[in-house]
Amino acid sequence: MGNKKRVLTGDRPTGPLHLGHYVGTLANRVRLQDQYEVFLLIADYHALTTRPEKADILASREYIREIVLDYLAVGIDPEKTTIYLQSDVPEVCELTLLFSMLVTLPRVERIPTLKDMIRDQKIENPSMGLMLYPILQAADILHVKAEIVPVGKDQESHVELCREIARRFNSLYGEVFPEPEALIGDVPTLPGIDGRAKMSKSLGNAIFLSDPPEEVARKVMQMFTDPTRIRPDIPADPDAPHNVVFRYHEAFNDDKAEVEELKARYRQGKVGDVEVKRRLIAALERFLAPIRERRAYYAARPQLIDEILAAGAAKVRPISQATLAEAREAMGLSARRLAELKAQLP
Incomplete structure (x- = not known):
């Protein structure tokens, strides 16, 4: 060394x-x-x-x-x-x-x-x-x-x-x-779940590495999307900086084909925010599950x-x-x- x-x-x-x-x-x-x-x-x-x-x-x-x-x-x-x-x-x-x-x-x-x-x-x-x-x-x-x-x-x-x-x-x-x-x-700086520029404990807009699955799901369902999109059949831009759900898909969803498919349907007004969020919850669980497992191992020791x-x-x-x-x-x-x-x- x-x-x-x-x-x-x-x-x-x-x-x-x-x-x-x-x-x-x-x-x-x-x-x-x-x-x-x-x-x-x-x-x-x-x-x-x-x-x-x-x-x-x-x-x-x-x-x-x-x-x-x-x-x-x-x-x-x-x-x-x-x-x-x-x-x-x-x-x-x-x-x-x-x-x-x-x-x-x-x-x-x-x-x-x-x-x-x-x-x-x-x-x-x-x-x-x-x-x-x-x-x-x-x-x-x-x-x-x-x-x-x-x-x-x-x-x-x-x-x-x-x-x-x-x-x-x-x-x-x-x-x-x-x-x-x-x-x-x-x-890139990861935005908070409320759409603010930065995730921060003090702002109360963070998903912690130690959060249990139900807490992650609760926070994702609160997550900021496009405020102008009041119905799922309205086309919108998934790449807009304020669309936090897609920023998290880009950072943590290991299924890149799924992300592109969701973006394409979002642009066409063929997918609702709830489905996009549920897919994100699943992606975050794939990312966080092994982290939680290792954490539990060390926490027990x-x-x-x-x-x-x-x-x-x-x-x-x-x-x-x-x-x-x-x-x-x-x-x-x-x-x-x-x-x-x-x-x-x-």
Whole structure:
């Protein structure tokens, strides 16, 4: 594995994962684990930036287990992918502090997603932790010396800041860190079942990977179609962006001939929304049934989750400790280096 490039990616433990996560990141992670040395971070420190209340922290502990179950259920293999908890690697905190000395506040304030988060959540007085979040993210990436970071287009600015931090550190103290590349996923955003632009737990418009069959069916029957089509004999465009049912058929129906047949009948006004939805329910069941089966297997063995996270921390911590020691040495902060510097003083 040593000659494979390192990848770092992760999730905040703020809720279970849904079909939007599968399309956006999870399917890609399953592919990446055969090509790269992948580190998969559950970012519980990042969750504190907007949810520091005790109740939220306790809830996140349960979400951590749910997220690991989702990872395993979709095919992420802990033998190939190192799954670990951010707070199990305290060296990241010291590296964040060291990096924060190299970045100005105005530079952090220019991060578009940070501005969006403050606006969308109506945060009048952002905490220092929230402002540090892009720097903590850089420490997450660089403590394992990751070379590739899979991100959506909206997160590209975070990787650019990370590259700037690595560059500045290296120019001040010597070559320690790689300048990681953003791997921009070319995947469409899965709309919510209500037709909104994005599926999201907070908007209540998500189908979760852990939803039972009856819940999936209930949500599909609520799903947004074409509001101008009040009868099934009215021709309509199945490719219209707002026609959510067909967007899900395209993403999850493995019977492509069926999708094309439904589209053709929809254009001719020869199929009703109920039939299109029932066919989607069947397609989603074909997709989700094996995921549910794997999830149930691991859920019945809770000690495996603890073992996977413990093994992940045991692998990551020595890497992180070595990186931090190297950074401290380069900066002149280690005892040995300080002794050398004192010996050179007049």
